[in-house]
Amino acid sequence: METLSLLWGTVILRPYVFIFLAVYLTIAILNMGVLRSVLFTILAYGIAFVCEYSSTRNGFPFGFYTYIDTTRDQELWISNVPFMDSLSFSFLIYVSYTLSLFLWAPLKRNGWDIQWGDIGPIKHSFKVIASASILCMLMDVIIDPVAFLGDRWFLGKIYFYREPGEYFHIPLTNFAGWIFVAAATLTCFAALNTWLDRIIPPKEKQIAFQALLGPGLYFGVLAFNLGVTFYIGEILLGVWGTLIFSGILASVGFKVRKEKKLHGL
Numbered sequence: 001m002e003t004l005s006l007l008w009g010t011v012i013l014r015p016y017v018f019i020f021l022a023v024y025l026t027i028a029i030l031n032m033g034v035l036r037s038v039l040f041t042i043l044a045y046g047i048a049f050v051c052e053y054s055s056t057r058n059g060f061p062f063g064f065y066t067y068i069d070t071t072r073d074q075e076l077w078i079s080n081v082p083f084m085d086s087l088s089f090s091f092l093i094y095v096s097y098t099l100s101l102f103l104w105a106p107l108k109r110n111g112w113d114i115q116w117g118d119i120g121p122i123k124h125s126f127k128v129i130a131s132a133s134i135l136c137m138l139m140d141v142i143i144d145p146v147a148f149l150g151d152r153w154f155l156g157k158i159y160f161y162r163e164p165g166e167y168f169h170i171p172l173t174n175f176a177g178w179i180f181v182a183a184a185t186l187t188c189f190a191a192l193n194t195w196l197d198r199i200i201p202p203k204e205k206q207i208a209f210q211a212l213l214g215p216g217l218y219f220g221v222l223a224f225n226l227g228v229t230f231y232i233g234e235i236l237l238g239v240w241g242t243l244i245f246s247g248i249l250a251s252v253g254f255k256v257r258k259e260k261k262l263h264g265l
Helices: 002-013 015-059 083-104 124-147 172-199 209-229 236-261
Strands: 063-069 108-109 114-115 159-161
Touching: 002 015, 002 083, 002 124, 015 063, 015 083, 015 124, 015 209, 083 172, 083 209, 083 236, 108 236, 114 209, 124 159, 124 172, 124 209, 124 236, 209 236
Parallel strands: none
Antiparallel strands: 063 159, 108 114
């Protein structure tokens, strides 16, 4: 009963995380079904938690940091890590993966109704996983500095690093850690999903704007964090984040124009 109460407290305390999570689960289920979506979420959470548990004790892979447990009686914690923090990795990694697929996969385009073509040969390829891991890290370049300043907005002060970081208080090891966690999650899921494909073949289905759904959430998460960044008056950080946002968005626009030219639309 206490665990349920704390889980509900987590939702109340961090509603925006669970809005993103609900949208992610909807998109993931539409794309790959309930079973694969649940397994991906559990896998991403498990790997992220192990890495956070490790990092808070020995500094690997994010650098040495500590969560401040002022909310332990208000939200669910697993050991010394807030449940919501490790859970966030699931949707951040997945939307980075869908954006990577968008950039590498063949697309079928009818106006703004953009569908993936045949993603089978590349969906677990090195280039897709590597690109997704970098895209996930670029999300954190925008997210983590503003999360570090959570005492200036409704997140609250939730953690600190043992040593001051080189990038807006965040150590560069943190970003290497994000690449590691995303790559580990996607590589493990690739192996699991390849096995699943043999025993439970995925059902091919097309949904309107399917190829845009995950990337749309990717940019939605970034826009939310950039909005908070400017709200708390971190203009330099906000401008730098906007440049990153714009660069990634431009790559999406380039891919759409390339597909349009390729198919003579």
